[in-house]
Amino acid sequence: MKIKVLVAKPGLDGHDRGAKVVAMALRDAGMEVIYTGLRQSPESIVKAALQEDVDVVGLSILSGAHMKICSKVLQLMKDSGIGNKPIFVGGIIPAEDAEELRRAGIFEVFGPGTSLKSIAEKIEETVKK
Amino acid sequence: MRFMEPKIDQLRVSKVLSIIENDTEEARRIIDELPQRDYFVIGVTGSPGAGKSSLTDRLACMSADEKSTAVVAIDPSSPFTGGAFLGDRIRMRRATDDPEIFVRSMASRGNVGGLSPSIYNTVELLGRSGYERIYVETVGAGQSETDIVNLADIVILVLAPGLGDDVQTMKAGIMEIGDIFVVNKSDLPGSDQLFSRTRAILELSGKQLPVVRTNSIKGNGIEELHKKIGAILEDHVDSGRLSEKRRKRNLYNNLNSAYQIIKEHYAENAKLEELIKYLLENIGRESK
Ligand code: B12
Numbered sequence: 001m002k003i004k005v006l007v008a009k010p011g012l013d014g015h016d017r018g019a020k021v022v023a024m025a026l027r028d029a030g031m032e033v034i035y036t037g038l039r040q041s042p043e044s045i046v047k048a049a050l051q052e053d054v055d056v057v058g059l060s061i062l063s064g065a066h067m068k069i070c071s072k073v074l075q076l077m078k079d080s081g082i083g084n085k086p087i088f089v090g091g092i093i094p095a096e097d098a099e100e101l102r103r104a105g106i107f108e109v110f111g112p113g114t115s116l117k118s119i120a121e122k123i124e125e126t127v128k129k
Numbered sequence: 130m131r132f133m134e135p136k137i138d139q140l141r142v143s144k145v146l147s148i149i150e151n152d153t154e155e156a157r158r159i160i161d162e163l164p165q166r167d168y169f170v171i172g173v174t175g176s177p178g179a180g181k182s183s184l185t186d187r188l189a190c191m192s193a194d195e196k197s198t199a200v201v202a203i204d205p206s207s208p209f210t211g212g213a214f215l216g217d218r219i220r221m222r223r224a225t226d227d228p229e230i231f232v233r234s235m236a237s238r239g240n241v242g243g244l245s246p247s248i249y250n251t252v253e254l255l256g257r258s259g260y261e262r263i264y265v266e267t268v269g270a271g272q273s274e275t276d277i278v279n280l281a282d283i284v285i286l287v288l289a290p291g292l293g294d295d296v297q298t299m300k301a302g303i304m305e306i307g308d309i310f311v312v313n314k315s316d317l318p319g320s321d322q323l324f325s326r327t328r329a330i331l332e333l334s335g336k337q338l339p340v341v342r343t344n345s346i347k348g349n350g351i352e353e354l355h356k357k358i359g360a361i362l363e364d365h366v367d368s369g370r371l372s373e374k375r376r377k378r379n380l381y382n383n384l385n386s387a388y389q390i391i392k393e394h395y396a397e398n399a400k401l402e403e404l405i406k407y408l409l410e411n412i413g414r415e416s417k
């Protein structure tokens with residue numbers, strides 16, 4: 001079965017290079033990637049995850065607003081009844097924030113320089129489990 | 130949590146669509162358990178980048194004022210990796226923000242006609258779930274992506290200046306499947322010529338089909354287009370053409386499902402697959 005991944009850019013953050021590079025890499029790894037484009041609200045991200053029935057939600061955040069955005073997305077995911085979909089976050093996330101995000105329920109956090117191959121492998125491994 | 134409480138249970142629909150996409154036998158079982166309902170399928174096709182998504186976004190929002198509306202947008206799968214980049218939501222901001230409109234992206238998964246293997250059952254499930262207007266955006270079409278004509282009650286062919294949509298496309302098979310022609314990007318140079326060229330060519334071929342100019346960024350011409358679609362659908366109802374279309378759609382769905390089931394379970398049986406493929410390609414291909 002094909003793995004479906006949502007790649008979204010929340011908030012006003014205009015850095016979309018990373019999101020696009022990751023989206024393309026996941027496509028090349030054989031996944032179906034739904035890319036929503038820039039400036040998504042947590043509401044529209046969760047709505048997309050629900051309508052597309054994705055296996056994994058990916059957020060790319062380089063604006064520094066990751067704590068607020070992630071907690072909102074986590075809350076809305078719960079409220080929407082989608083269930084426990086793994087959420088992957090990438091971008092500029094300080095180590096201590098990454099730790100806190102994981103505690104709050106974010107599945108994995110990736111910073112600059114992460115190899116695209118390892119991201120694809122991690123997602124595959126998570127979904128297949 | 131207002132944004133997650135639409136009239137139709139989108140979470141349920143969404144989960145069932147995934148089953149439909151992956152298991153055709155199960156898909157048929159689920160669909161058969163739901164009561165039949167009336168719905169219209171509006172096909173939106175045209176060259177890559179012509180503005181199909183932007184236009185569908187506008188039209189869907191207009192429909193949604195009166196009818197439960199869903200959108201299925203199809204993008205190509207890579208023939209090499211099987212992966213896909215599904216980007217139609219980017220240009221469907223209004224529809225994706227509307228709590229009632231259901232928007233689903235689909236990969237073509239090796240289908241060559243511009244649709245996806247499970248599209249017939251997808252549309253049928255959406256219809257039986259209560260969606261009354263279902264827009265289907267095909268992959269960016271060249272000449273052979275004409276399957277939409279078997280699926281849709283009405284086909285909107287979107288053209289735009291600067292895409293080689295001129296003489297080249299005009300000759301190709303794709304020109305023959307439109308019920309309404311849209312010259313989009315009316316703000317761009319070349320739009321006037323494309324508009325008059327399109328009308329001239331339709332006239333030459335003896336077809337009295339509407340040609341509408343739109344700007345799907347600003348919204349010009351969309352209301353006119355929406356009205357024309359409504360009028361043509363009404364016409365189809367009166368003339369009995371609609372029930373003929375439905376009969377045909379069901380036929381295609383049955384054959385296509387049979388083909389998919391064979392592919393999913395008995396792929397090694399090449400002869401059988403060939404036969405179904407042949408039937409699929411030739412059935413209902415009566416001359417117009
Ligand atoms: C290129 C760049 C820009 C470009 C963006 C072009 C574009 N369209 O993307 C431009 C010039 C426009 C720009 C503007 C700004 N930038 Co800038 N920019 C950068 C820079 C140099 C590189 C970012 C980049 O593209 N990296 C390459 C990609 C491939 O890497 P990546 O995004 O990190 O992605 C990797 C991982 O993070 C992860 N990943 C990312 N997303 C996802 C998603 C998923 C699902 C997964 C699994 C993984 C994943 O995987 C990727 C591959 O390894 C960074 C500095 C840096 N070294 O990161 C600053 C940086 C991000 N920018 C910064 C700032 C402040 C700005 C500006 C506000 C103004 C300014 N001072 O320059 C504006 C704001 C623009 C806006 N509207 O938001 C700061 C952010 C500070 C912070 N967050 O605390 C940074 C960190 C620079 C700094 N050190 O101060 N910027």
Ligand SMILES: Nc1nc2c(ncn2[C@@H]2O[C@H](COP(=O)(O)OP(=O)(O)OP(=O)(O)O)[C@@H](O)[C@H]2O)c(=O)[nH]1
Pocket residue numbers: 175176177178179180181182183184217220268269313314315316317343344345346347
């Ligand atoms: N100038 C102008 N640009 C438009 C108009 N409509 C769409 N566009 C732009 O054309 C590009 C393609 O628009 P889409 O709606 O994504 O086109 P599409 O046909 O769905 O594209 P594919 O799905 O990739 O085949 C985008 O950059 C739009 O912003 C228009 O009326 N005028």
Ligand SMILES: [Mg+2]
Pocket residue numbers: 181182183216217220266
């Ligand atoms: Mg599109």
